[in-house]
Amino acid sequence: MATLKDVAELAGVSVKTVSNVVNGHAFVKPENRRRVEEALAATGYRPNLGARNLRRGRTGFLALVLPELGIPYFSELAGLVLRAAQAHEWNVLIEQTLGTREGERVALASLGTHLVDGAVVSPEALLEGDFAELSLPVVMLGEHTVDLPIDRVGIDNVGAAEEAVRHLVSSGRRRIAAIGAHPARGTAALRLRGYRAALAAAGLPFDESLVATAMHYHRAEGAAAMESLLALPEPPDAVFCFNDLLAVGALRAAADHGLRVPEDLAVVGFDNTEEGAYHRPSLTTVAPDKAAIADAAVTLLRRRVEDPDRPHEQVQTPFTLEIRESTVRG
Amino acid sequence: MATLKDVAELAGVSVKTVSNVVNGHAFVKPENRRRVEEALAATGYRPNLGARNLRRGRTGFLALVLPELGIPYFSELAGLVLRAAQAHEWNVLIEQTLGTREGERVALASLGTHLVDGAVVSPEALLEGDFAELSLPVVMLGEHTVDLPIDRVGIDNVGAAEEAVRHLVSSGRRRIAAIGAHPARGTAALRLRGYRAALAAAGLPFDESLVATAMHYHRAEGAAAMESLLALPEPPDAVFCFNDLLAVGALRAAADHGLRVPEDLAVVGFDNTEEGAYHRPSLTTVAPDKAAIADAAVTLLRRRVEDPDRPHEQVQTPFTLEIRESTVRG
DNA sequence: CTGAAAGCGCTAACAC
DNA sequence: GTGTTAGCGCTTTCAG
Numbered sequence: 001m002a003t004l005k006d007v008a009e010l011a012g013v014s015v016k017t018v019s020n021v022v023n024g025h026a027f028v029k030p031e032n033r034r035r036v037e038e039a040l041a042a043t044g045y046r047p048n049l050g051a052r053n054l055r056r057g058r059t060g061f062l063a064l065v066l067p068e069l070g071i072p073y074f075s076e077l078a079g080l081v082l083r084a085a086q087a088h089e090w091n092v093l094i095e096q097t098l099g100t101r102e103g104e105r106v107a108l109a110s111l112g113t114h115l116v117d118g119a120v121v122s123p124e125a126l127l128e129g130d131f132a133e134l135s136l137p138v139v140m141l142g143e144h145t146v147d148l149p150i151d152r153v154g155i156d157n158v159g160a161a162e163e164a165v166r167h168l169v170s171s172g173r174r175r176i177a178a179i180g181a182h183p184a185r186g187t188a189a190l191r192l193r194g195y196r197a198a199l200a201a202a203g204l205p206f207d208e209s210l211v212a213t214a215m216h217y218h219r220a221e222g223a224a225a226m227e228s229l230l231a232l233p234e235p236p237d238a239v240f241c242f243n244d245l246l247a248v249g250a251l252r253a254a255a256d257h258g259l260r261v262p263e264d265l266a267v268v269g270f271d272n273t274e275e276g277a278y279h280r281p282s283l284t285t286v287a288p289d290k291a292a293i294a295d296a297a298v299t300l301l302r303r304r305v306e307d308p309d310r311p312h313e314q315v316q317t318p319f320t321l322e323i324r325e326s327t328v329r330g
Numbered sequence: 331m332a333t334l335k336d337v338a339e340l341a342g343v344s345v346k347t348v349s350n351v352v353n354g355h356a357f358v359k360p361e362n363r364r365r366v367e368e369a370l371a372a373t374g375y376r377p378n379l380g381a382r383n384l385r386r387g388r389t390g391f392l393a394l395v396l397p398e399l400g401i402p403y404f405s406e407l408a409g410l411v412l413r414a415a416q417a418h419e420w421n422v423l424i425e426q427t428l429g430t431r432e433g434e435r436v437a438l439a440s441l442g443t444h445l446v447d448g449a450v451v452s453p454e455a456l457l458e459g460d461f462a463e464l465s466l467p468v469v470m471l472g473e474h475t476v477d478l479p480i481d482r483v484g485i486d487n488v489g490a491a492e493e494a495v496r497h498l499v500s501s502g503r504r505r506i507a508a509i510g511a512h513p514a515r516g517t518a519a520l521r522l523r524g525y526r527a528a529l530a531a532a533g534l535p536f537d538e539s540l541v542a543t544a545m546h547y548h549r550a551e552g553a554a555a556m557e558s559l560l561a562l563p564e565p566p567d568a569v570f571c572f573n574d575l576l577a578v579g580a581l582r583a584a585a586d587h588g589l590r591v592p593e594d595l596a597v598v599g600f601d602n603t604e605e606g607a608y609h610r611p612s613l614t615t616v617a618p619d620k621a622a623i624a625d626a627a628v629t630l631l632r633r634r635v636e637d638p639d640r641p642h643e644q645v646q647t648p649f650t651l652e653i654r655e656s657t658v659r660g
Numbered sequence: 661c662t663g664a665a666a667g668c669g670c671t672a673a674c675a676c
Numbered sequence: 677g678t679g680t681t682a683g684c685g686c687t688t689t690c691a692g
Contacts, residue, residue: 662691662692663690664689667686668687671682673680675678676677
């Protein structure tokens with residue numbers, strides 16, 4: 001592979017001149033520019049980005065740390081982050097944590113190897129202390145319960161959950177279950193809080209037995225949770241799931257029990273994945289503006305990289321409630 | 331951030347000794363080792379991988395070039411490639427091409443910047459000439475129609491399509507449509523060939539009007555294609571879709587027309603995404619062994635990187651046909 | 661076993 | 677405008 005030096009020799013100029021041409025810097029005598037460009041073409045020169053970045057003190061990479069690409073919400077988000085990063089000339093390196101605290105710690109630790117300029121991380125189970133050693137710019141996705149001096153972007157989880165449950169209440173549901181409680185996950189706690197607030201506002205009792213836990217927000221867990229809710233002496237007439245995957249699982253289980261949705265059971269999800277929109281019945285869901293999240297995260301990270309001392313920011317991106325067949329008749 | 335030199339100074343040894351300790355090389359006098367380890371801990375030293383790789387002449391990165399993370403098949407595959415790469419100490423850099431030839435050319439071109447040691451690419455629309463300039467190790471995913479000296483891993487698309495259609499025939503279907511034909515996509519041509527072969531073997535006529543084209547294998551296109559097939563004077567009693575997303579779209583359209591699946595219409599997909607398994611009705615589909623594909627691709631790439639002159643290999647990974655509700659009752 | 665020093669490919673002072 | 681040169685942080689001969 002041709003290096004800058006090779007090109008310089010071929011063109012009969014110094015590396016500086018070639019570098020100037022390559023980087024569009026300064027003025028270069030037309031004659032020299034022509035010769036350099038010829039040599040560039042002849043050698044098929046491509047800059048070694050690693051060397052460039054070593055010299056510049058940046059890496060040109062950004063890490064995206066997320067639980068799992070197999071979860072549609074995250075793969076959709078990843079696709080959007082990839083695009084947003086392109087605009088800042090960042091390459092994206094994706095790390096999967098599988099949603100475990102250990103996985104997240106390992107991922108954060110590996111960020112210390114100067115491989116990336118910063119990271120966008122979507123934590124599931126991280127605790128406060130885990131961020132302590134972190135010495136590089138980070139933007140966190142999703143509201144988190146712990147209060148840290150970190151840039152953050154997410155939606156109002158409490159408000160969103162409240163709106164979802166209020167929608168169920170207003171369509172006449174009275175025994176509204178929730179699927180997705182989790183002992184450590186910050187967003188789970190917030191969505192649960194919104195759920196309780198909406199129940200309280202409607203004068204409905206909070207029934208512990210209607211809250212199902214889910215360790216991983218996968219379809220199978222949604223189905224399993226729905227099974228156990230349906231086995232209750234007084235089963236629910238509606239269920240609010242903390243993500244679309246759980247909701248799809250719940251819909252599956254409901255169907256297997258011969259229940260009609262939304263007549264016998266109303267179901268709401270969270271994330272607005274395309275899968276939910278095409279499901280039968282199509283899924284009512286909280287729709288965060290994913291593109292806005294991705295853009296804000298990358299922009300925030302960029303600013304933090306450029307000025308490590310700027311005050312920390314929390315960006316709240318908008319959401320809507322997409323009402324579909326799973327809560328309202330055709 | 332501490333560098334090797336900082337650590338060396340603190341420990342009172344040379345950088346070489348520190349380097350030896352860090353890399354587990356050679357023998358180091360116990361006394362020195364202890365002091366280095368202390369200094370390492372005290373400074374919180376983390377190697378600069380960029381510098382290391384510059385020196386070593388490798389980058390430690392592998393590029394995964396695919397159409398779009400929003401397509402479940404690719405996001406599932408990406409997750410598996412991420413894991414497989416970990417075993418080879420490779421970081422993965424994902425590039426989306428959006429399935430356009432231009433996007434793919436841009437992606438391939440950007441691979442020339444010494445950023446990656448090699449690439450796993452899943453082409454949709456690339457032509458023969460596009461690979462000509464490629465000077466780095468590449469493994470292609472999926473059978474491709476053009477014959478190039480390139481490592482490849484994929485399933486037997488013709489055979490898989492044949493089996494899918496045979497299954498429809500054997501359940502008594504006679505007017506079997508296909509959704510997913512594409513003028514340039516190699517796999518589309520192969521699946522179409524399998525479809526035709528199965529029809530011929532069953533003594534069924536090939537009816538051009540039953541073959542629907544899809545430029546992007548998204549749900550919306552599957553739905554649109556199904557719409558037009560249902561508008562035919564003699565609509566089909568079965569449809570073989572070239573991926574699960576198209577199939578989900580087709581199921582949606584069929585439901586909107588009041589058709590019962592599988593009674594009035596049988597549907598088969600391709601890819602075995604989890605979404606299909608949870609759909610109502612659950613989707614019969616061709617299930618490639620994605621983990622095997624990911625592992626084989628990364629392993630093949632590793633071998634090619636280590637020995638650029640070895641003969642090119644084509645690995646065929648296994649598949650099965652997952653039979654579910656969309657073709658068989660109950 | 662360890663130190664000195666070269667150099668991976670590039671950028672950016674600093675001279676001219 | 678252009679050439680020379682010193683490093684970015686690391687690995688690795690080559691001496692000792």
